[in-house]
Amino acid sequence: MARSAAVPEPVLVIGAGMVGASVGCALTEAGFTVHLEDAAPAHARVAASLGAGSAEPVDPATVGLVVVAVPPRPLAGVVAAALRRFPTARVTDVGSVKSRPLQELQAAGVDLARYVGSHPMAGSHRAGPVAADPFLFLDRTWVLCEHPDAAPETVRAVEALVRACRARLVRMDPHEHDAAVARVSHLPHLVAGLVAGSLTEVPLEQLALAGQGVRDVTRIAGGDPRLWEQIITMNADVLAGELAALQHRFDRLRTALDEAGDGEAGSLAAWLEEGRAGTRRIPGKHGGAHVEWARLVVEIPDAPNALGRLFTDIGDAGLNVEDITIEHDPTRRVGYLSLDVEAEVRPTVVALLTEAGWTVETAD
Amino acid sequence: MARSAAVPEPVLVIGAGMVGASVGCALTEAGFTVHLEDAAPAHARVAASLGAGSAEPVDPATVGLVVVAVPPRPLAGVVAAALRRFPTARVTDVGSVKSRPLQELQAAGVDLARYVGSHPMAGSHRAGPVAADPFLFLDRTWVLCEHPDAAPETVRAVEALVRACRARLVRMDPHEHDAAVARVSHLPHLVAGLVAGSLTEVPLEQLALAGQGVRDVTRIAGGDPRLWEQIITMNADVLAGELAALQHRFDRLRTALDEAGDGEAGSLAAWLEEGRAGTRRIPGKHGGAHVEWARLVVEIPDAPNALGRLFTDIGDAGLNVEDITIEHDPTRRVGYLSLDVEAEVRPTVVALLTEAGWTVETAD
Numbered sequence: 001m002a003r004s005a006a007v008p009e010p011v012l013v014i015g016a017g018m019v020g021a022s023v024g025c026a027l028t029e030a031g032f033t034v035h036l037e038d039a040a041p042a043h044a045r046v047a048a049s050l051g052a053g054s055a056e057p058v059d060p061a062t063v064g065l066v067v068v069a070v071p072p073r074p075l076a077g078v079v080a081a082a083l084r085r086f087p088t089a090r091v092t093d094v095g096s097v098k099s100r101p102l103q104e105l106q107a108a109g110v111d112l113a114r115y116v117g118s119h120p121m122a123g124s125h126r127a128g129p130v131a132a133d134p135f136l137f138l139d140r141t142w143v144l145c146e147h148p149d150a151a152p153e154t155v156r157a158v159e160a161l162v163r164a165c166r167a168r169l170v171r172m173d174p175h176e177h178d179a180a181v182a183r184v185s186h187l188p189h190l191v192a193g194l195v196a197g198s199l200t201e202v203p204l205e206q207l208a209l210a211g212q213g214v215r216d217v218t219r220i221a222g223g224d225p226r227l228w229e230q231i232i233t234m235n236a237d238v239l240a241g242e243l244a245a246l247q248h249r250f251d252r253l254r255t256a257l258d259e260a261g262d263g264e265a266g267s268l269a270a271w272l273e274e275g276r277a278g279t280r281r282i283p284g285k286h287g288g289a290h291v292e293w294a295r296l297v298v299e300i301p302d303a304p305n306a307l308g309r310l311f312t313d314i315g316d317a318g319l320n321v322e323d324i325t326i327e328h329d330p331t332r333r334v335g336y337l338s339l340d341v342e343a344e345v346r347p348t349v350v351a352l353l354t355e356a357g358w359t360v361e362t363a364d
Numbered sequence: 365m366a367r368s369a370a371v372p373e374p375v376l377v378i379g380a381g382m383v384g385a386s387v388g389c390a391l392t393e394a395g396f397t398v399h400l401e402d403a404a405p406a407h408a409r410v411a412a413s414l415g416a417g418s419a420e421p422v423d424p425a426t427v428g429l430v431v432v433a434v435p436p437r438p439l440a441g442v443v444a445a446a447l448r449r450f451p452t453a454r455v456t457d458v459g460s461v462k463s464r465p466l467q468e469l470q471a472a473g474v475d476l477a478r479y480v481g482s483h484p485m486a487g488s489h490r491a492g493p494v495a496a497d498p499f500l501f502l503d504r505t506w507v508l509c510e511h512p513d514a515a516p517e518t519v520r521a522v523e524a525l526v527r528a529c530r531a532r533l534v535r536m537d538p539h540e541h542d543a544a545v546a547r548v549s550h551l552p553h554l555v556a557g558l559v560a561g562s563l564t565e566v567p568l569e570q571l572a573l574a575g576q577g578v579r580d581v582t583r584i585a586g587g588d589p590r591l592w593e594q595i596i597t598m599n600a601d602v603l604a605g606e607l608a609a610l611q612h613r614f615d616r617l618r619t620a621l622d623e624a625g626d627g628e629a630g631s632l633a634a635w636l637e638e639g640r641a642g643t644r645r646i647p648g649k650h651g652g653a654h655v656e657w658a659r660l661v662v663e664i665p666d667a668p669n670a671l672g673r674l675f676t677d678i679g680d681a682g683l684n685v686e687d688i689t690i691e692h693d694p695t696r697r698v699g700y701l702s703l704d705v706e707a708e709v710r711p712t713v714v715a716l717l718t719e720a721g722w723t724v725e726t727a728d
Contacts (some may be wrong), residue, residue, distance in 0.1 A: 170572065180566075180573045183563070184571060184573050184575070184578050185574075185578065188577055188581040191559050193617075193638075194613055198642065199643070202548065204647070205536075206540070206548065207548060209505055209534075211486075213487075214646065217552040217556050217584065219580050219581075221642065222640055222643040229624070229632050236621055236625035239621060240618070246562060250558060254607055260596065261601065272557055272589035278560035278564045280586070281563050281566070282571060283572055308672040308673065310675075311675055
């Protein structure tokens with residue numbers, strides 16, 4: 001049992017970008033031997049210097065597990081090459097789309113007993129090996145996409161990888177995975193691009209009125225177009241269906257707006273209410289069971305080191321603070337810090353901070 | 365000169381919600397006498413208890429300035445009533461839409477010499493008088509929408525109001541204002557609702573894969589549908605045109621996706637690149653000139669009060685920190701704190717924090 005639960009060593013990570021380097025760091029941290037390889041050798045060396053493993057070559061005959069962390073388009077080719085180069089290794093990948101690379105491998109007649117795909121649901125606005133983070137996957141969902149030809153030993157090796165990275169394993173059929181990411185990741189990306197693209201036509205004096213809302217809606221559209229073009233293209237079939245459904249919802253909006261202009265606001269209100277209902281279906285931040293978060297707002301007085309003291313008190317209280325927002329710059333005379341805490345501990349948190357001398361508001 | 369620059373007192377704020385109560389707090393803080401009125405008297409009393417002014421009635425003959433802070437639909441009626449009730453007062457409002465209420469007042473034959481509309485571009489995820497914040501408008505854009513019938517004294521009174529709230533005055537024609545907010549606020553709200561509404565049809569096991577991206581894209585769709593139905597309806601004519609333009613961009617996406625599925629990825633990449641270009645046109649956070657922000661990431665070691673010490677050092681360095689994100693919970697063993705600082709001071713900041721013993725990464 002103990003044997004089958006271990007990650008087969010040494011591990012080779014191919015592609016030392018943010019995700020690959022983070023896998024290397026997490027495995028190294030967990031005590032496993034990791035080698036790194038990248039088409040740009042400097043990336044592998046930077047990742048190695050950050051604790052992601054060794055940039056030295058590895059004996060191909062000894063490799064136990066290969067983790068392919070390259071962009072979607074070259075992915076299937078790199079997986080096929082890895083299966084040839086490392087004749088006894090198990091191979092997985094961490095790509096964002098799962099069906100099409102599998103189809104490409106199957107169409108090429110590759111024996112897939114030693115391969116199974118996976119996808120850690122963890123990202124960052126940062127890119128490249130310098131963004132390596134051993135805790136990137138901590139508590140995050142990591143989807144394992146089994147296929148009929150995968151050997152049980154291959155599946156167990158990837159399960160061990162997920163465990164070593166301290167992620168939460170979720171099993172999904174490749175098609176269901178691609179439907180899910182189309183809806184919760186790719187479609188939102190495209191719609192963010194829809195709004196962001198429209199901003200190219202807005203005069204700058206009008207853009208001066210932009211607030212936090214449009215920034216949030218468009219933020220992910222700032223991602224690398226070359227990478228996203230590959231992701232979207234690899235999942236184009238699923239997305240075509242999703243965009244058709246979105247068109248239907250868009251048509252309903254335009255009809256509702258026409259009616260509202262004519263004094264019939266009921267269908268617009270209902271359309272907006274559906275949106276609010278949708279936001280409430282998104283589960284807890286780390287992909288786990290939905291956790292009720294409650295917001296509280298602490299006044300930051302104009303006193304030396306007020307934020308420093310507050311964080312000390314927060315740490316002393318042992319809080320799990322999900323989300324921290326500073327409403328005004330800390331350099332200003334007074335400000336507010338918004339904290340989201342688990343709803344059930346909020347009364348305790350308010351009591352502890354109030355006792356420590358802070359002015360705490362709860363907005364609802 | 366000094367006389368004409370002052371806010372005419374006493375001020376009456378009608379509508380003690382988040383915005384109205386914040387106006388009351390800002391004016392009180394600036395030394396002006398403020399009274400508050402709300403259809404729900406308890407709201408006025410809560411706002412008064414938070415320093416927004418007095419909930420006691422005011423002698424109508426003495427009122428110098430009325431600030432109407434009610435939802436868009438009743439707005440014109442409340443403004444007209446205020447002009448009758450307070451025969452010598454100047455009247456403004458803080459509504460999100462400016463043309464249609466003005467048209468309603470003009471159509472009703474109201475003498476508008478003592479009225480001019482305005483719109484502070486400041487909001488909060490919080491609502492109601494408990495969210496009153498004297499600094500809500502600090503450095504924010506406050507749009508003054510003049511019309512031909514407004515007396516110069518009326519305009520000066522509202523200019524003084526904006527100054528007293530420490531906002532930055534921007535003058536715009538009501539039509540241009542409504543075009544601007546349609547594009548940077550109302551349209552993003554509707555598109556967030558488009559994605560959020562589609563989530564109502566996604567199975568929960570697929571929603572478990574949701575990350576930060578879809579949360580950001582859909583966040584504002586969680587706003588009050590009753591309020592937003594009014595805002596959207598009052599600006600329906602402008603929005604109909606914007607939605608038609610968005611439909612065109614959406615059609616281009618669907619064509620590009622079809623072509624990408626057929627192996628022609630060029631137009632999809634170009635479409636995505638337009639989105640990225642749009643995100644870069646959004647000016648600096650407080651509506652001022654575009655400021656280049658640069659990100660740096662500080663490692664938070666597993667040591668007692670590490671965050672407290674870091675914020676002390678940040679404060680000592682006198683930093684203007686725009687945006688603070690904690691990548692991992694402070695209760696975990698190690699984490700990273702992302703800071704956005706003005707690009708030109710980044711080298712100094714990195715040097716100061718490094719000297720203080722922090723491990724600082726710059727991701728680009």
